[in-house]
Amino acid sequence: VVAAASYEARPFGIKAGMPLRQALRVCPNAITIEGNPRKYVDTTIRLLGIFSRFTDLLEAFSVDEAFLDVTHTHHLWGGPRKLALQLKEHIRDTFGLTCSVGIAPNRLLAKLASDMQKPDGLVEIAPEDVWGILEKLPVRKLCGIGEQTEKVLAALGIQTCGDLGKFPEDRLSRLLGRVGRVLHQMGTGQDDTPVHPYFHELPTKSMSHMITLPEDTRAPEIMSRCLLQLAEQVGRRLRLERYRGKTVAVTLRYADFKTYIRQKSIGGFVDSGGEIFSQARSLMTRFPPSAQPVRMLAVAVSQLIKAIEQMNVLAEEDRHAKAQDVVNDRFGEFTLRRASLLIPFPGQKIVAPGTARKL
DNA sequence: TCTGGGGTCCTAGGACCC
DNA sequence: TCTGGGGTCCTAGGACCC
Numbered sequence: 001v002v003a004a005a006s007y008e009a010r011p012f013g014i015k016a017g018m019p020l021r022q023a024l025r026v027c028p029n030a031i032t033i034e035g036n037p038r039k040y041v042d043t044t045i046r047l048l049g050i051f052s053r054f055t056d057l058l059e060a061f062s063v064d065e066a067f068l069d070v071t072h073t074h075h076l077w078g079g080p081r082k083l084a085l086q087l088k089e090h091i092r093d094t095f096g097l098t099c100s101v102g103i104a105p106n107r108l109l110a111k112l113a114s115d116m117q118k119p120d121g122l123v124e125i126a127p128e129d130v131w132g133i134l135e136k137l138p139v140r141k142l143c144g145i146g147e148q149t150e151k152v153l154a155a156l157g158i159q160t161c162g163d164l165g166k167f168p169e170d171r172l173s174r175l176l177g178r179v180g181r182v183l184h185q186m187g188t189g190q191d192d193t194p195v196h197p198y199f200h201e202l203p204t205k206s207m208s209h210m211i212t213l214p215e216d217t218r219a220p221e222i223m224s225r226c227l228l229q230l231a232e233q234v235g236r237r238l239r240l241e242r243y244r245g246k247t248v249a250v251t252l253r254y255a256d257f258k259t260y261i262r263q264k265s266i267g268g269f270v271d272s273g274g275e276i277f278s279q280a281r282s283l284m285t286r287f288p289p290s291a292q293p294v295r296m297l298a299v300a301v302s303q304l305i306k307a308i309e310q311m312n313v314l315a316e317e318d319r320h321a322k323a324q325d326v327v328n329d330r331f332g333e334f335t336l337r338r339a340s341l342l343i344p345f346p347g348q349k350i351v352a353p354g355t356a357r358k359l
Numbered sequence: 360t361c362t363g364g365g366g367t368c369c370t371a372g373g374a375c376c377c
Numbered sequence: 378t379c380t381g382g383g384g385t386c387c388t389a390g391g392a393c394c395c
Contacts, residue, residue: 001362001363001364002363003363003364003395016395017362017363018362019360019361019362019363021360021361022360022361022362025360061394061395062394062395063395064395065395143393143394144392144393144394145393146392146393146394147392147393148391148392148393149392149393177369177370178369178370179369179370179392204366205366205367205368206365206366206367207365207366208364208365208366209364209365210363210364210365211363211364212362212363212364247387247388249388257361257362259390260389260390261388261389261390262388262389263387263388263389264387264388265386265387265388296363296364298364298365300365300366
């Protein structure tokens with residue numbers, strides 16, 4: 001599918017998430033470029049380096065977005081606006097790229113402001129302007145309100161943030177529980193979530209890999225091989241970042257797109273592909289029977305703990321994994337792999353999304 | 360014509376324990 | 378015949394973000 005569409009392609013209706021075939025149908029001359037995760041991670045890291053010149057209260061939000069709390073530093077740059085201009089200039093000089101900056105009293109509004117003028121924007125939402133901007137703004141524009149929430153709110157007669165803010169909070173809470181309270185706050189532009197600085201290093205909570213098969217299948221041996229591949233990938237990343245996990249989960253998506261997850265927590269903590277695979281395989285028996293062939297499989301490990309230095313005595317599984325890591329560190333990913341995985345699967349190019357966070 | 364991959368957070372029900 | 382309150386852990390599903 002399309003991961004990102006250039007501004008030239010967008011007028012044709014091409015946007016992120018659209019199947020490639022469909023994109024090429026609406027715009028046969030579109031130029032397609034395969035993703036290059038290593039390049040993105042490298043650029044992300046360099047970007048964070050630039051951001052850190054302006055504040056240390058810096059949170060990476062995605063591969064190309066970050067929150068900067070400049071409450072205590074903006075005066076050094078002549079105020080938020082001048083800071084933003086210098087930030088933009090710095091990025092343009094370094095990468096030849098434009099970027100969009102939003103300035104506001106909190107994260108919710110800053111994100112909104114940054115989305116208001118793209119691709120080369122600088123929008124400031126002052127506290128006194130908040131209501132004027134929100135009143136007619138569709139709720140969907142807020143980060144955190146997606147398609148489903150939009151529908152639920154629409155059913156209550158709420159279309160705009162103005163409607164949301166004016167809707168009685170206690171009624172919204174009764175109807176939607178805790179979510180109702182948060183939504184009401186969002187409707188009035190309130191958000192007290194702090195910017196979580198990178199040096200606090202949020203621990204990873206789960207690691208997973210998934211793959212949509214080139215063709216839907218009913219063959220147990222294909223699914224099994226796939227699970228093994230995914231388990232090995234997850235295990236490799238766990239070990240790279242020195243995590244071990246307690247809960248193993250398998251997700252199956254059938255051709256009709258119905259998606260099921262089965263998970264189990266095991267006695268100890270695991271980080272080897274073999275162990276993850278054997279748990280994953282045992283989970284396969286728990287899925288509801290379906291007439292549909294399988295379209296997608298995923299393996300996830302959660303309930304992670306940071307692994308303490310290994311003891312001298314390693315279980316056989318661990319010795320295998322360790323040997324594999326040593327070879328693959330030196331000669332490249334998947335140089336050494338199980339014989340059953342010699343025929344490669346698609347999707348082996350994936351770079352760990354956590355890589356940027358480690359910086 | 361279908362709909363990728365990798366995460367986080369929340370909810371709700373049930374088991375189990377004191 | 379009916380049976381409280383509080384806690385943790387586990388599982389399944391779903392919303393949302395990029």
